[in-house]
Amino acid sequence: MADTPAQTQQPRRIFYVVFNLGDDGADSGNKSGPVPVSRASIEAMPRIKVEESGSDCSICLEEFEVDEEATILKNFQKNSQTSSPKSNVNSWTPKLSMIFTADAIPHIIGVKPPDPHVGPDTCIWRWTGHNDFDLKSAYYRWLQPVLEDPNPLWSHIWRIQVPQRIRCFLWLAGRQKLMTNMERCKHALTDDPLCPLCRDAEEFVLHALRDCVNMQRIWKQVIPRSLLLTFFSKPMKDWLRQNLCTNIMSHINIPWKLVFTLILWQSWKNRNDAMFAANSESPDYVLSRSIGLAHYYYDGWLQPQPTINPSMPSSPWISPEPGWLCLNVDGVVSLNTGKASIGGLLRDHSGNFIFGFSKFIGCTNSLHAELWSLLVGLQLAWAHGVDLLQVQTDCRKVIQLLQEPHVDSYSISLVHSIRQLWRKAWFIDIIWTPRSDNKTADKLAKLADLSSFDTTFFSTPHAELHDILVSDNLALPL
Numbered sequence: 001m002a003d004t005p006a007q008t009q010q011p012r013r014i015f016y017v018v019f020n021l022g023d024d025g026a027d028s029g030n031k032s033g034p035v036p037v038s039r040a041s042i043e044a045m046p047r048i049k050v051e052e053s054g055s056d057c058s059i060c061l062e063e064f065e066v067d068e069e070a071t072i073l074k075n076f077q078k079n080s081q082t083s084s085p086k087s088n089v090n091s092w093t094p095k096l097s098m099i100f101t102a103d104a105i106p107h108i109i110g111v112k113p114p115d116p117h118v119g120p121d122t123c124i125w126r127w128t129g130h131n132d133f134d135l136k137s138a139y140y141r142w143l144q145p146v147l148e149d150p151n152p153l154w155s156h157i158w159r160i161q162v163p164q165r166i167r168c169f170l171w172l173a174g175r176q177k178l179m180t181n182m183e184r185c186k187h188a189l190t191d192d193p194l195c196p197l198c199r200d201a202e203e204f205v206l207h208a209l210r211d212c213v214n215m216q217r218i219w220k221q222v223i224p225r226s227l228l229l230t231f232f233s234k235p236m237k238d239w240l241r242q243n244l245c246t247n248i249m250s251h252i253n254i255p256w257k258l259v260f261t262l263i264l265w266q267s268w269k270n271r272n273d274a275m276f277a278a279n280s281e282s283p284d285y286v287l288s289r290s291i292g293l294a295h296y297y298y299d300g301w302l303q304p305q306p307t308i309n310p311s312m313p314s315s316p317w318i319s320p321e322p323g324w325l326c327l328n329v330d331g332v333v334s335l336n337t338g339k340a341s342i343g344g345l346l347r348d349h350s351g352n353f354i355f356g357f358s359k360f361i362g363c364t365n366s367l368h369a370e371l372w373s374l375l376v377g378l379q380l381a382w383a384h385g386v387d388l389l390q391v392q393t394d395c396r397k398v399i400q401l402l403q404e405p406h407v408d409s410y411s412i413s414l415v416h417s418i419r420q421l422w423r424k425a426w427f428i429d430i431i432w433t434p435r436s437d438n439k440t441a442d443k444l445a446k447l448a449d450l451s452s453f454d455t456t457f458f459s460t461p462h463a464e465l466h467d468i469l470v471s472d473n474l475a476l477p478l
């Protein structure tokens, strides 16, 4: 352990304790065993002047000599005769190196030893003013990093306007708890930790969401080239924070955090399809689907639904061509409660009422409500045996959505159901109509019974529709 001390010439004699420190250390001499302190720690310690001889350091086992200088480490010998303060001399056990590792000793000797003159040494809980433990302070201490973070990641995740399952997915990603192959290996669910798509690396969360070659192909299409280096170099949490805690808009005029979220979500779903259903799509396809969904959620959640001004003058209802029937549909959502209802009616080209419906559909967004109204209206029209159907809706987004090139791939069950009906043996034409012209359907939606989820079917016009229907029919061409 320690070796013969090297001495300098008089009058200033410096006592060095020499330890075997490997490449960085000095000669170890004949003694073996763990190194009690690092050389840097020794050199950083204060030096003292030895006043009497006759004792040795119980750690380095070297004898002291009068008038030499020694590091403070030697103060821990028993009955030291040095000029160091008493509090440093007589309290700490001299056998530190037998108990603690070399790295720990400097930390221990840096603490003031117990002193019988100031009372017995006791344990205290430093996080309370009275130094006694209580659960509240422990809980606060545990949460302190989160509570003191002025910009926590989780608060941004929960504010993103996507379904809750996608927020949960982001939260798990932030905690690196997604069930990747590496995680499945830990749980003995597989013995293959490799990425199922590229087979080039172990499937950690960051690899699955960013670094996999498939993901790089997606990100390089949407991240400006000047930002790629930064984008691909951040650790997981910083990477999520950088892309979720921002209000910048993407190149498609949708908040980047929404686009980013849906790329992550769709990529993760695609990865799972590849893993468990052997049915993965190309990165380009995943990107296209992600952007389509970003449009869908942005328009559905973030844009407030305009309200109908009762005093707004109605423009005439546009009747269909003879032989065609017209289905007007609408969905309404309460801004206060989020409760949504739908309504619609079928008329012929002369404005004759064929049937109407209304239905409470629970809490959802305006786009979902519009899609629901279309679906239920189509179901009733198909059941009625309609061959030529013109649909009128005041929601442009519904029309855009149904005309998207990859609409059949959207993981939106409402859209799937509508498309299935659409492909049946009938002709459907869908057109946009101003909200002021769609008051009949709007009225029916507001007539829905909020205490029941059943569809209310009207074979004759409801009394409250009378004035609107008369107004519509008066405007029809003779």
Ligand SMILES: [Zn+2]
Pocket: 195, 196, 197, 198, 199, 200, 201, 207, 211, 212, 213, 214
């Ligand atoms: Zn991969």
